[in-house]
Amino acid sequence: MTDRGAPWVLGVDSGGSGVRFALRRAEPGPPAGTITSKEPVRTGPAGIDAEHLLAQLLPAAQELMLRTGTDRIAAVAVGAAGMATLGDALRAELPGALADALGVRGLALAADAVTAYAGALGQRAGAVVAAGTGMIALGTDLATWRRADGWGHLLGDSGGGAWIGRAGLDAALRAHDGRPGGSAALLARLEAVFGAPGELPGLLYPRGDRPAVLASFAPEVAGCAAADPVAAGILREAAGHIAASAAAVCPPSAGDQPQVALTGGLLKLGEPLLAPLRAEFARLLPYARGIEAAGDPLDGSLLIATGIAGDGLRLPHDPRMLWIANGVTDRDRVSAKTDQDS
Amino acid sequence: MTDRGAPWVLGVDSGGSGVRFALRRAEPGPPAGTITSKEPVRTGPAGIDAEHLLAQLLPAAQELMLRTGTDRIAAVAVGAAGMATLGDALRAELPGALADALGVRGLALAADAVTAYAGALGQRAGAVVAAGTGMIALGTDLATWRRADGWGHLLGDSGGGAWIGRAGLDAALRAHDGRPGGSAALLARLEAVFGAPGELPGLLYPRGDRPAVLASFAPEVAGCAAADPVAAGILREAAGHIAASAAAVCPPSAGDQPQVALTGGLLKLGEPLLAPLRAEFARLLPYARGIEAAGDPLDGSLLIATGIAGDGLRLPHDPRMLWIANGVTDRDRVSAKTDQDS
Missing domain, CATH: 3.30.420.40 (ATPase, nucleotide binding domain)
Incomplete structure (x- = not known):
């Protein structure tokens, strides 16, 4: 048959x-x-x-x-x-x-x-940002691929979940120590999630999934952003890194308007990240059209x-x-x- | 006897x-x-x-x-x-x-x-910064200890060797990707030390001594600082973090002038770090007296x-x-x- x-x-x-x-x-x-x-x-x-x-x-x-x-x-x-x-x-x-x-x-x-x-x-020209624990931007004019970031949590992935979580924990520990740049709100969330700050290194460093542990704190940063300027600043900076990576790989407008899509679990952080992302994309990629990922x-x-x-x-x-x-x-x-x- | x-x-x-x-x-x-x-x-x-x-x-x-x-x-x-x-x-x-x-x-x-x-x-009151791969500041007024940073390479150690090396590699990869904040000079040093940038994640992440690998790039950042503003900026920021940690733990001047000493292998980076360190200590700890470590x-x-x-x-x-x-x-x-x- x-x-x-x-x-x-x-x-x-x-x-x-x-x-x-x-x-x-x-x-x-x-x-x-x-x-x-x-x-x-x-x-x-x-x-x-x-x-x-x-x-x-x-x-x-x-x-x-x-x-x-x-x-x-x-x-x-x-x-x-x-x-x-x-x-x-x-x-x-x-x-x-x-x-x-x-x-x-x-x-x-x-x-x-x-x-x-x-x-x-x-199969269209444009740029896609995949942001979860990590962050990578990929673009093509259908002749070659261009990639930006995606270097992992120690070398880059700037603006991704591990990056945001790490910046939040850094700000929390600055408050704990009395160093500048600290956030008492993030310190309170650190203590609620991980316990005493002194125990955090012992919880984090022996783990094999350190980037995921760091990224698990990103929703806490988003949750603090409405009331805490340090947390809001972290998300603004993350949005800037993400948009800069998209702009580095997006093909120039040549007749067609290139399309740009954001994908990945980081979008679940919601408006505290999405609002600065819209602002940064408008600033750095004014000629591109942001679209929903089709699949x-x-x-x-x-x-x-x-x-x-x-x-x-x-x-x-x-x-x-x-x-x-x-x-x-x-x-x-x-x-x-x-x-x-x- | x-x-x-x-x-x-x-x-x-x-x-x-x-x-x-x-x-x-x-x-x-x-x-x-x-x-x-x-x-x-x-x-x-x-x-x-x-x-x-x-x-x-x-x-x-x-x-x-x-x-x-x-x-x-x-x-x-x-x-x-x-x-x-x-x-x-x-x-x-x-x-x-x-x-x-x-x-x-x-x-x-x-x-x-x-x-x-x-x-x-x-056994005198003051503050000591120990900066090598990591960075910690410890101070005492002879009644209690105060500690700042020393949280390890993912949570802090801001301004230490791994922090400086990581910031340098980040700037190198930004230049590679065409993202803002990049340094062509640091990219050239990355390629000279580690080879093709695409191979670096595979070299770094499987290692058990990742902080030491990151810190191994700190002398390259110092070597570029005279001619490269991005590298100089990294060292200025590192100096700011180190001085801020010292200031967070140094006891206030109470009759005696508290003494502050810098120790550790990071000082081997020399003038590219020491010059901004002197400036930051003068700014943040004007009442303290910087001394050579006795031992x-x-x-x-x-x-x-x-x-x-x-x-x-x-x-x-x-x-x-x-x-x-x-x-x-x-x-x-x-x-x-x-x-x-x-």
Whole structure:
């Protein structure tokens, strides 16, 4: 029985809290099925663990194929945190493994910022800010990618959740010590959340998830901002950093008005952050149009896989940001012709 | 044969790069003997490992007693990084262990900032800044201790080596990204020291000694300061933080002019830091007198042990900052009387 619809594509979104899989036809629309794993893919000395990803991806793909009654996946797109610097094993092993196990002939491996971009703006020029615990801005004129920040909590991620939380704890401890720049309101929140200030270093430094611990204090900073000028100043400064990163990557207006979208959990801080963000974007990117993100990174993976399998990928290829397994797609084109001929 | 000089005292300085031991008479002067171990005392979930410290302290004390021909140590003072929050096992185990093994009857356990203070200023009122990878200021009016900062690289240590290095790397990556606040000169130094900026997160984050890696860039910031306004601005801001911490702990002038000393490896950055430091101290602590540190933390341990064994300890007792094993000193007083009587 020949399946006469568009080919099927699999989108994968691998992040710090687990992996999500979605299957749909290579055309716009919601997924036909999704699977969520709460098991984050391991990262070892050799980077993201390809075996561990495959051990989740292959059963998930087979389950989704069973559910939808399809016997073949034409293309897969995997978006993963750390893909740019830690994706060598995936780039080496996934093309062959997916071709052998599932007959997949199109594969894209994308940085999570790229799938966030594709989910938010699709294949249009503009800039996307992904702000959660960290903060990264990605922009493209559809010729090249430009990235700003995303350097992690010790080197940057300026304006992200860990940055805001850390600035809030610093202000709290300044009040505790009697140093300038302190906030008694933030000190009270520190004590309510973490207990005695003297215990905080012992709570924080031994943890493996220090950035998340710092970011957990960001909502306290937002909660104090209405009444506390120090907290409000931290959020204003964060908004300035975020808008500056967006402005650094946004393509110049060339006829079209570039689109800019904000994504990520940091937006949950609400008006205390969003009000200064609007002001800073108006100041630094007056020519851009702020829009709501159309979808999330899993939608972005599906959009990229759809581009490979069907209507064409206009987002720029890049060995670290958006890598396409060329051998596989070449073979795909050959056998697509053979399928048509037969 | 009765030893008719002043009793002998042992000073111990336990830090991140090892442990130093010094033995001398309980009177001012250089040590009669010193031993240096390159093995830092382990810190586990229960805090500083008392067994591991004793396994180094007891043989070192016996070796120094052999060298100097003494048969008895009257008092020991141990200064250790983390003593305030991680010293519970030492406070529980050291008094008995030292009494049993060496007949020691006077024991002080001090935070490393306290031994730095005692080494720098002796038993006088004032403030001492200890700035290396981290930064802490400690002051006393001889009634209580006041501490400012020393919260570690994620919560404070503002103006210390890791803080300066991190600010320099942030400015370098801003230049790389095209964000505001960047420094092309610091970016060139980042590339010379660490290689391609894209590799830096992978070099830094897996390390256990991240603060030291950050601090290793502080001399590069100092090296750029003469020609680069961003680097100079970082050092000016660091100097402001350091002076503000000193001002927060320095006792007010009450007849005497309080003394302030700067100690620690950060001073090796030289004039690029020292010039703004002088300016900031003149601005924030005009009533204090800046002096050269008389000695280092090992000298401070010897001074505290000498105070216990002989001429009296005027620095304030504090359960976390400068803890005196009272039971032991009480027993010491009793048996000192017995010695005199016999």
